[in-house]
Amino acid sequence: MDRIRMLSTLGLMGAMRSLSSTYEAATGVGIDAEFAPTLALLKRLRDGEAADLVILTREGLDEMIAERRVLSESAADLARSYxxxxxxxxxxxxxxxxxxxxxxxxxxxxxxxxxxxxxxxxxxxxxxxxxxxxxxxxxxxxxxxxxxxxxxxxxxxxxxxxxxxxxxxxxxxxxxxxxxxxxxQTPAVFSAGRMAGATHAAAADRLLRYLASPEVVPVLRQSGLEP
CATH class of the missing domain: 3.40.190.10 (Periplasmic binding protein-like II)
Known part of the structure; x- marks a missing residue:
């Protein structure tokens, strides 16, 4: 069974825990997720930590794209947060x-x-x-x-x-x-992208499409986010 390694900002922890178990049950693909503040994740990624998928603030994701760590064509805005x-x-x-x-x-x-x-x-x-x-x-x-x-x-x-x-x-x-x-305030936008060095690239792309789809909107809203 594929296991996707995901690093996510804390703001999506509630939503991602719920969505991960739903996704795992539906597809048989496991998700190993770790949650930390965006600035902490950026440091870990720059220090060479490996992942398939990352969820960061839009600004953080743009930095990772500029450094060629995340593929620009994979970027998807998932939610707004106040x-x-x-x-x-x-x-x-x-x-x-x-x-x-x-x-x-x-x-x-x-x-x-x-x-x-x-x-x-x-x-x-x-x-x-x-x-x-x-x-x-x-x-x-x-x-x-x-x-x-x-x-x-x-x-x-x-x-x-x-x-x-x-x-x-x-x-x-x-x-x-x-x-x-x-x-x-200006709401934070949380965005996801696939790492350039992803081990499970195809599986990460499928998960990304699911996270950016309309079917996850109720879960986002319930956790205090706006799609």
């Missing part, structure tokens, strides 16, 4: 519907967990600079090197967690408050 905010289950949901409300919520929080390596963390760091509250927020922030920021809500280290909504939803015992106002 950055959102979560609280521990049962906690009051702060108003974050506009910039003024968001500013109040961020300044009132005891600590805010955000990621260092993920696209959401890079975006949030820029956002608080733009809002003029970076010093105050970073003085009390809980910076997560890798993994899910919402886990810091469960441990009690933070009151608010910021990450892609699809990543927040991976953690039990929390509630997603909603997206950061859409006018303040």
């Amino acid at each position: 950055v959102g905010m979560a609280v521990r289950a049962g906690q009051a949901h702060p108003a974050i519907g506009n910039e003024a409300a968001l500013r109040r919520a961020l300044l009132a929080a005891r600590s805010i967990a955000y990621s260092r390596l993920g696209a959401s963390g890079v975006y949030f760091a820029q956002l608080i600079v733009r809002m003029g509250i970076a010093a105050e927020i970073n003085a009390k922030a809980t910076i997560v090197e890798q993994g899910f920021t919402a886990e810091r809500l469960i441990s009690g280290e933070a009151d608010l967690a910021v990450q892609q909504i699809s990543e927040l939803k991976q953690v039990g015992g929390i509630e997603v408050v909603g997206p950061i106002p859409h006018e303040l």
Whole structure:
């Protein structure tokens, strides 16, 4: 049986776990998937790690195409993802519907967990600079090197967690408050491509076609992504 090795950004972890088991059952093709932030994956790929298929942010995939590690003709945009905010289950949901409300919520929080390596963390760091509250927020922030920021809500280290909504939803015992106002963010686009040195090229191409097909849309939506 073919086994496809896939490296995927954390934002698609929920959707990919569900889609992989469906695909495996339907085709008999196994998928060995590993999940990490895009920046961590880019470093691993540049260090020579082998894979058949990668799912990265569109910018990350374009870098891999420019370096001839991923075939440009194989690239497919899979989903859009918005950055959102979560609280521990049962906690009051702060108003974050506009910039003024968001500013109040961020300044009132005891600590805010955000990621260092993920696209959401890079975006949030820029956002608080733009809002003029970076010093105050970073003085009390809980910076997560890798993994899910919402886990810091469960441990009690933070009151608010910021990450892609699809990543927040991976953690039990929390509630997603909603997206950061859409006018303040550009959604991340997650895209897939086949590695130039893929061992199972044909099988990877078939999996790519499935992941870019309309039949996966309900699973993407359920995990907090937009097709």
